[in-house]
Amino acid sequence: MGYAEKRGAYWRARYKIEPGKYGTVQDSTGVKVEFRTKREAKKAADEAEIKGRPTTTPGRMRFGNWANVWYERQDLAASTMQNYRRHIEEHLLPTFEDRELGSISSADVNAWAKSERGAGYADASVKTWRGTLHLLLADAVDEGLIPSNPATKRRGRGKRVGRSRSRGPEKAITTALGVLLMAERAALLSGRDDEFTALVTLGFTGMRWGELVGLEKEFIRPGEVRIEWQLYELDSGEMHRCPPKDDSRRTAVVPDWLTGLLRAQSARLCACHGRAYVFSGHRSANGAVREVGPKLVDVARRAGVSTGTVSAVLNERDSVAAATREKVAAAIADLGYVRGGVTGTVAAHWRRTGFATWLFQPAATGRYPGKNSRPVPILGEPWPGIPVRGRNAAGRADACWVPIAPGLTPHGLRHTYKTMMIELGTPPVLMDEQLGHLDGSVQARYSHTTPEMRRRLTDGLTDLWTAAINTRREMSPNSPVNVLDEMLRPRSSPKFLPTEIKRRLRAGPS
Structure with a gap:
């Protein structure tokens, strides 16, 4: 260079x-x-x-040298630069680094793509890497280094079946009730209400993961959430604050009950960004989420007392009644709680892998991850069960969780939200506005959202949530998760009543 x-x-x-x-x-x-x-x-x-090198002839430059020059010329977002570098270093250079640009043929590119799929990589991933290779070689054509782009693939050529270029395996989704039940489990696994609110927000707004992590308190407004930034996790571990994907800044309408949930989340000032974010990370910043044992809140839930009472028992204070002491001692023995067993500074933000692997996946599938995947052991009371941790957890448990939505991922909740909007008859222009999609068709240019459209959507989402709450109440009238337990209590306020009943209450007696 x-x-x-x-x-x-x-x-x-x-x-x-x-x-x-x-x-x-x-x-x-x-x-x-x-x-x-x-x-x-x-x-x-x-x-x-x-x-300008006198000894360089077209096509003789090696792919590795060109990739270095090409990458240095790019001036893109940090997340895009990271992805390009990963594609080049991990998937392109191992095959093409020492090849002269002019010697790379279409057959070589197809053979490389076939070998990547044979190694177990998903078709969508191979397609993305081939797109980067195509971009590299297209710029080489513009520079006069090669006469044509060998990574160009004629539409339909080489495909085994069908003509669609975007077909893929079935995408797992869930329902409003599934979102609620998984959110409750995630809160039980983490020992706090934050994860409950986070999963409900993903399921009822269609926000991307980075947009949820980067949601700032100032953008929570009555009946709407402004999605202005995201936090993108770089390979270095740094959380990079940048605009949403495809610069899809937008204002998403949300029901009043969801606005209340988000406002109940206390804003935490982030030391790394100096801003107040709605959500903070879970457990230690060294990624040891999977190593945590039972927590103080688990003992309190098992004994049916407050965390302050458990703390008073552990500190041997005389203010606690003997019967309560016995309940707390029994809960400690059942759960295998060890005081001081959880160490480390709480992370400022969630990490995608830690959240998806140790909170979301067990909540959705009822099983911990790993080659020797095992069911989440629980104590059956209070329902839906308190996770048991520590030594001989399975032996001390009396039940385990069943699957709710096998195969679901955090991004699958975005698909779930789109499906719920379709069920509610939401106009396509409003669905695109909610998800941050851009429809370039003529029909979309002449379509616009109205306040009535937004009201019907929020009313429909409220009806789905109300039905989910009622079904959950039939399963059990209480919950170990505080924020959900408040919602399960019978209320005379119309806040949680179906939309039609609320309309009649507003209209008064006929």
Whole structure:
């Protein structure tokens, strides 16, 4: 690769002619060009190395060298740069690094794609990597390094069945009741209400994962949520604050009950970004979510007392009645609680893998992850059961969770939300607005959302939520999760009543 060399008050551009020999960029008269900035000199050197080397003929540059030059020229979002680098280093260079650009044929590209699929990678992933390869080679065509792009695939060529380019395996989704039940389980696994509110928000807004993690308190407004930023997790572990995918900033309408849930979440000032985020991470920042044992709140739930009472028992205070002490002691023995067993500083933000693997997956499938996947052992009371942790957890348990939505992922809740909107008869223009999609058709250009559309959507979502709450109440009238237990209590307020009943109450007696 070329480089910039400082020469007093200016920079000159140096590029490699052959091993051990470098040239300097000159103008048409043969005079060495003096550049004002290092960046200008570096860019000119890179271009000269590609186009101006006397010993370089079209097609002779190696793929690895071109990939380095191409990547350095990109000026994109940090998440996109990370993805490009991962595609190149992990999937393209192992096969093409030492190949000359002119020697790569369509047959070579197809053979590479076939070998990637044979290695167990999903078709969608191979398609993405091939897209990056196509982009690299298309730019090489523009530079005159190769005459045509061997990664170009004619539509329909080489496909075994069908003509669609986007068919894939079935996507797992769930229902409003499934969202509620999984949210309750996630809260029981984490020992706090945050995960309950988070899963309900994903299921009833269709937000992307990064948008949920990056949701700031100031964007929670009456009846709506403004999606302005996301937090994207880089390979380095840094949470990068950037616009949503495809710059899909939007205002999503939400029912009043969901606004109340989100506002009940206390804003936490994030040290790494200096902003108040609605949600914080779970457990230690070193990724040891899977190593946590039973928590103080688990003991309180099992004994049917407050966490303060459990703390008073552990601190041997005289203010606790003997009968209560016995209940707390029995709960500690049942759960295998060890005081001080959970250590580490609570992370500022969730990590995608930790959340999906150790909270979402057990909540959806009823099983912990791993090769030797095992059911989540629970104590059956109070319903739906308190997870048992520690040594001999299975031996101390008296039940286990059953699956709710096998195969579901956090992104699958976005599909679930779209499906619920279709069931409610939501107009396509409003569905696109809610999800941040862009329809470039003529029909979409002449379609617009109205307040009445939004009201019907929020009323419909409220009806789905009310039905889910009523069904959950029939299973058990109480919940160990505080925020859900409040909702399960019978209420005379019309807040949780179906939409038609609320309309009649507003209209008064006929």
